[in-house]
Amino acid sequence: MxxxxxxxxxxxxxxxxxxxxxxxxxxxxxxxxxxxxxxxxxxxxxxxxxxxxxxxxxxxxxxxxxxxxxxxxxxxxxxxxxxxxxxxxxxxxxxxxxxxxxxxxxxxxxxxxxxxxxxxxxxxxxxxxxxxxxxFAPSILTRLIESYLDTEPRQTNPGQLGTFGLTERETEVLGLVAQGLSNDEIAGRLHLAVKTVKHHMSRLLSKTSARDRAQLVIAAYDAGLVVPRTDPVRHR
The missing domain is CATH 3.40.50.2300 (Response regulator)
Incomplete structure (x- = not known):
């Protein structure tokens, strides 16, 4: 199409x-x-x-x-x-x-x-x-999910990413997604074309069965790929 x-x-x-x-x-x-x-x-x-x-x-x-x-x-x-x-x-x-x-x-x-x-x-x-x-803007999405993790017990599974069959590069991209970086920012950090980052995002969505970026961030936290900030998240 x-x-x-x-x-x-x-x-x-x-x-x-x-x-x-x-x-x-x-x-x-x-x-x-x-x-x-x-x-x-x-x-x-x-x-x-x-x-x-x-x-x-x-x-x-x-x-x-x-x-x-x-x-x-x-x-x-x-x-x-x-x-x-x-x-x-x-x-x-x-x-x-x-x-x-x-x-x-x-x-x-x-x-x-x-x-x-x-x-x-x-x-x-x-x-x-x-x-x-x-x-949500990527950074706001990350803070939203962190606020959830602050109030719910976490059962992380460090081996979960292996079950998804992620490559080293895909794992790296997922970690940056969970940190709140946009596709453009990830491309700059990894010295990749934005089109390449979008391809990795598509592969991540497929392999993790995530429906969107929000679910990818949750998957990253559940796998222990990113550790939430120790300072409490405050909302006004």
């Missing part, structure tokens, strides 16, 4: 929230962009599993607090289904850094979006998530 084809590809979206008014508002925003299309809606986690399993969307916008099955468990179940490997979840949250967001990342979500985000931010988030990009 050419770059032009990829850019013109329609991105399918499923909306999950127990408030119908919010779902309709999100649907209206998404409909304003010709590259995006809502293919399903759900009012709780149980319904979400059914709708996502049937429509197999590219992106799911997932609320957290819902009846029957909350968004955290629904995210975990969706992200554990091999047939939905291309589906990425964005958690909708009222707060930028709460425990729900941290757990959502651990459960496989690609990022989060505040419910009061502007329409342009929503559309950009869907497109970036579909393209396997993080919704």
């Amino acid at each position: 050419t770059g032009v084809d990829e850019q013109s590809k329609v991105i399918t979206v499923v909306l999950v929230d127990d408030h119908s008014l919010l779902r309709e508002s999100l649907a209206a925003v998404i409909a304003s962009d010709p590259r995006l299309r809502v293919v399903g809606q759900a009012s709780d986690g149980v319904e979400a599993l059914e709708v996502v399993g049937t429509t197999r969307p590219d992106v799911v916008l997932m609320d957290v607090r819902m009846p029957r099955l909350d968004g955290l468990d629904a995210t975990r179940r969706i992200c554990s289904v091999p047939e939905l490997g291309h589906t990425r979840v964005i958690v909708l949250s009222m707060f930028a850094l709460d425990e729900y967001v941290h757990q959502a990342l651990r459960n496989g979500a690609s990022g989060f979006l505040l419910k009061d985000a502007r329409p342009t931010e929503l559309i950009d988030a869907i497109k970036r998530t579909h393209d396997a990009e993080s919704l």
Whole structure:
């Protein structure tokens, strides 16, 4: 598929929230962009599993607090289904850094979006998530995951990287990703072309079965590749 084809590809979206008014508002925003299309809606986690399993969307916008099955468990179940490997979840949250967001990342979500985000931010988030990009600047992503690690017991597995079959260079790139470096910064640090770094990123995503940069950072920490800072992470 050419770059032009990829850019013109329609991105399918499923909306999950127990408030119908919010779902309709999100649907209206998404409909304003010709590259995006809502293919399903759900009012709780149980319904979400059914709708996502049937429509197999590219992106799911997932609320957290819902009846029957909350968004955290629904995210975990969706992200554990091999047939939905291309589906990425964005958690909708009222707060930028709460425990729900941290757990959502651990459960496989690609990022989060505040419910009061502007329409342009929503559309950009869907497109970036579909393209396997993080919704955060690399340095912010690292601090976000560190804040999670500060509050959760870690069970690191130093031998985990070996099970992924990473090359020495891929391990090096992964370590720099976990330190918060962008692709351009990694290229400069390793004296590589940005295109080469992107190739390594693609290989890392494939080998670790990570959906995006956020999941790569978590994999690096779980493998003990990067040690969190000893100073506490403070959020304003």
